[in-house]
């Protein structure tokens with residue numbers, strides 16, 4: 025049971041799936057009111073921990089017409105009984121039956137209901153129970169003005185299940201949305217919590233585990249769930265640890281990194297440092313000849329393969345040592361190549377080992393009819409685009425930022441590649457339909473070179489686990505989680521301004 029509860033922490037669902045799971049619970053005779061009571065009491069307890077009566081006495085509760093409003097009324101009742109001064113604002117008068125019952129009881133307890141939100145301006149805390157996962161169409165009319173007013177005020181807001189106005193799946197703002205301080209996600213994590221466009225509304229995200237039976241989740245989603253969030257426990261499980269007692273460097277993977285140019289010399293160092301952080305057994309770096317002394321200086325453990333250069337200082341061709349791809353477990357190619365290394369990317373696409381393409385590797389691929397090239401790859405491919413690169417690679421996918429999870433799934437399905445779609449909430453999809461979401465990150469990583477570190481880290485981790493190809497997406501997600509955590513730890517010690525890419529690489533070893 026403990027294990028199942030832990031598994032449910034990583035499950036991420038859309039609104040339809042949540043409703044189907046809920047329907048199974050109700051069909052098995054759990055009373056709707058009892059489930060609401062369970063969820064909302066846990067919310068009330070958490071709200072009291074966050075905002076104890078010793079600090080806050082007057083609480084405004086915003087109640088919508090559906091069961092999100094019902095949850096809010098249970099919270100209102102509990103806070104009232106604990107001694108808070110509760111004021112309710114319920115802008116829509118036609119309520120679902122259960123919600124209406126709770127409203128009646130709250131009124132009978134003597135909790136005051138007000139006709140306008142302005143009347144609640146003295147409240148020191150607001151509970152947002154206007155809409156939950158039942159919201160599908162844009163908000164209009166008075167409620168828009170109410171939410172705009174609430175957002176202008178400076179008091180903290182706790183949203184129940186999701187900030188009202190956000191689409192549960194895409195995180196899109198449906199007209200207007202509450203800007204929450206905390207969002208308490210009920211039961212299972214919802215997609216919106218991992219969509220970049222929703223983040224500024226969600227505030228701090230917490231899941232209220234009211235005990236969804238695992239069997240109902242698996243019945244709806246299948247097991248393992250197709251969309252999961254990476255956790256520390258999972259990342260630890262997917263790391264190549266412990267190492268066998270008897271091993272040697274080539275058994276711990278051999279990564280070939282193909283990167284750098286005269287213009288972008290540092291990209292090669294940073295990719296190498298990311299690979300170093302992964303613990304990979306052997307690291308070879310193919311780079312333009314003129315970079316060799318510098319690379320040896322920074323990465324003395326790496327084998328530097330110096331390549332002939334074009335006039336512009338890009339790699340002109342791969343010498344035998346780098347073009348015999350059979351020597352390597354994995355290849356990572358792209359950082360700092362410039363667009364002049366087109367033939368290198370064309371060659372590397374034919375390699376019969378797993379390949380990671382990043383940065384210029386992706387830009388060159390985008391000029392080569394990406395999808396058909398990727399479909400012809402003889403081994404697994406991992407692409408690591410940010411939004412701009414994603415749009416160039418997959419022009420057929422409209423507005424990928426409007427639903428990043430759907431977009432990454434579609435890109436992976438089209439190309440047969442594992443796609444890591446970089447963002448504030450990086451999403452990774454594999455052609456088998458598995459999706460991994462990285463739950464936390466830091467804007468400190470929005471800095472030149474941090475992607476190069478990630479490419480090296482992914483490559484180095486993959487090289488150590490190349491025997492379990494079925495699980496590449498797990499390894500990629502572990503690398504992305506690790507990279508984000510290194511950024512978080514570094515920013516914690518040095519502020520968000522103190523995490524240059526070199527520093528980031530030095531924090532990788534502080535995460536686990």
Ligand SMILES: NC(=O)C1=CN([C@@H]2O[C@H](COP(=O)(O)OP(=O)(O)OC[C@H]3O[C@@H](n4cnc5c(N)ncnc54)[C@H](O)[C@@H]3O)[C@@H](O)[C@H]2O)[C@H](O)CC1
Nearest residue numbers: 046060063090091092155156157158159161162163185211
């Ligand atoms: N996760 C769980 O298992 C539990 C969830 N609970 C809570 O229930 C809500 C979902 O409740 P539901 O009644 O289905 O939907 P909402 O409360 O989100 O609101 C729907 C309500 O609003 C009307 N509506 C929809 N769009 C609009 C609009 N644009 N303008 C005006 N009105 C609109 C619609 O007609 C409905 O009447 C979930 O989020 C949880 O908070 C349970 O309480 C516990 C278990």
Ligand SMILES: [K+]
Nearest residue numbers: 155184186188
């Ligand atoms: K809400």
